[in-house]
Amino acid sequence: MDFEFTDDQVSLRDAVAKWVEKGFDFSRRHALAKAGGKTREVYAELAELGLTGLAVPEAHGGMAFGAVEAMVVMEELGRGLVNAPFAAAALVSPALLQAAPQEVQAAWFPKIADASALVVPALQERAARYKLSHVTTTATQAGGAWQLSGQKSVVPAADEADAFIVPARISGGASDTAGIGLFLVEKGASGVTATGYATQDGGRAGELKLANATATLITTDGWATLEKAVDVGIAAACAEGVGAMDRMVAITVDYLNTRKQFGTTLATFQALRHRxxxxxxxxxxxxxxxxxxxxxxxxxAPQRRRSISQAKVQLGNSMRFVGQACTQMHGGIGVTDEYISSHYFKRLTMLEMAYGDTLHHLGEVSDRMQDTAGVFA
Known part of the structure; x- marks a missing residue:
């Protein structure tokens, strides 16, 4: 199998890498994190590179690039530790909006492509424990319009966003896959309250409360679209994790090659070389x-979902191992806020829990392997 990147993909990677190097150094990232993690201006700079239109159809002003291009971008953003809601707004939201009627797509895709609107998914609910079908937010029709009531948690950049894509239950029980609709809710609509807070990794999230909030229908049958969009988000998190690990390993190797103990560099110690x-x-x-x-x-869907969970299990294990080992090899400086490596460790820890932690996805893999019990003929 050919794993070589095309010339266009290499050019895309180089463009993002150059922006990270020149426009998003650690001092800027650290200052933004200390100020609460608001990064709307960073997102606007990504839009200037054309990245916010990466997954938007060409007919609506986007570039209609594929999954590999998204992976290339996410790796570089991971290396640069860019704390902007790029994956959520520029990859997951367009995947959810693909199920919308043409008039809704025409109204919102161009805004996503040029970043004039920050549209983020609001998927997580309290007590869901990563179970995607656990939806208690309700959707009802009143006078021909849809209204939503409920609460979503850990919404990316909730207080900076202009609109939210929300799964809500039209019918069925709290954990049924049937009866889940997808809706677009504008921040300025009546009954919408969005509050924000800084996250441990220097980003920004928040709570979204809906009280008979006016919403635009995307689809009344949203389960398959929701699954696919979350898989896009998981793949993006995996790619970002690779970029972050790659950079953290490079920082650690450089530290071992320069830091001296007992008159010699740490890199000469056999135990650390093995580690x-x-x-x-x-x-x-x-x-x-x-x-x-x-x-x-x-x-x-069946093959995709199992494969994505398998990848998330490995990335969860890798991110935890790399983050812990590199921090331990740094010693005390590895956990200080002033040192860059500690921020990579925080981000890797957050990514391990994004869209379901390692144990959750291990269970997902197990559930999807019952026919073979893990043994392949």
Missing amino acids: TADVKMQLELGRSMSYYATLKLGEA
Whole structure:
């Protein structure tokens, strides 16, 4: 199988890498995190590079690039530790909006492409425990219009967003896959309250409360679209994790090559060399499974969902191992807020929990392997 990137993909990677190097150094990132994590201006700069239109159809002003291009971008944003809601707003939201009627797409896709509107998914609910079908937010029709009531948690950039894409229950029980609709809710609509808070990794999230809030219908049968969009988000998180691990390993190797103890550099200690080899092996395992997740996004739902969960399990293990090992090899400085490596560790920890932690996805893999019990003929 050919894993070489095309010239266009290499050019895209280089463009993002150059922006990160020149426009988003650690001092800027650290200042934004200390100020609460608001990054709307950073998102606007990504729009100037054309990245916010990455997954938007060409007919609506986007570039209609595929999953591999998204992976390339996410790796570089991970390396740069860019704390903007790019994956949520520019990859997951367009995937959800694909199910909307043409008039809704025509109204919102161009705004997403040029970043004049920040549209984020609001998926998580309290007590869901990563279960995607757990939807208690309700959708009712009143006078020909849809109204939503409920609460969504850990919504990316909730207090900075202009609109939200919300799964809400039209019918069925709290955990049924049937009866879930998708709706677009504008921040300025009556009954909408969005509050924000800083996250542990220097980003921004918040709570979204809906009280008979006016909403625009995307689709009344949203389960398949919701699953696909979340898989897009997981693949993006895997790619970002690879980029972050890659950079954290490079920082650690540089530290071992310069820091001296007992009159010699740490890199000469055999135990640390073995530990570094283990770290690099986990990085490459994570990289291969990130590629696997991206390439499986075009498969049918059963194969895609299992493959994505398999990738998330490996990335969860790799991110935890790399983050902990690199921090330990740094010693005390590795956990200080002033040192860049600690911020990579925080981000890797958050990514491990994004869209379901390792144990959750291990259960998902197990549920989807019952026919073979893990043994393949």
